[in-house]
Amino acid sequence: MTADDWPCDAYGPDGREFGALCFVADAGERVCGSLEECRQVVTAERQRVFRLIQEQAAAGDPVAAYLLSEFTVAEQLLGGGDRSEEGGQDG
Numbered sequence: 001m002t003a004d005d006w007p008c009d010a011y012g013p014d015g016r017e018f019g020a021l022c023f024v025a026d027a028g029e030r031v032c033g034s035l036e037e038c039r040q041v042v043t044a045e046r047q048r049v050f051r052l053i054q055e056q057a058a059a060g061d062p063v064a065a066y067l068l069s070e071f072t073v074a075e076q077l078l079g080g081g082d083r084s085e086e087g088g089q090d091g
Contacts, residue, residue, distance in 0.1 A: 006035040009042040010078040023078065042078055050074035 007013040010023040019027040023042055032038040053071065056064030071077055 006038070008032075008079075009035075009039045010045075012079050015079075043074075046074040046077045046080060049077050 008015055008020060008022050011020040015021070021028065022030040022032055022038070023045065025031040032041055050071070050073070053064050053067050057068045074080075
């Protein structure tokens with residue numbers, strides 16, 4: 001793997017097969033300049049989406065409440081799998 005041939009933290013290694021190189025770019029393109037930057041961008045997006053789900057669930061949205069029951073930490077979103085906040089694995 002070359003320095004610029006790392007899997008996106010959101011899509012993982014299988015995403016490359018479909019042109020999903022970068023969560024914040026168009027298919028086949030990459031915006032993040034490094035794996036570390038990718039992880040920072042995806043972590044921020046996971047947290048943003050999780051906060052939105054929490055807010056909507058608190059406002060009584062049944063779909064958001066269901067999502068909150070399925071995704072109990074932000075790190076489970078966007079390709080995070082079953083990772084916990086402290087025990088995540090690198091993709």
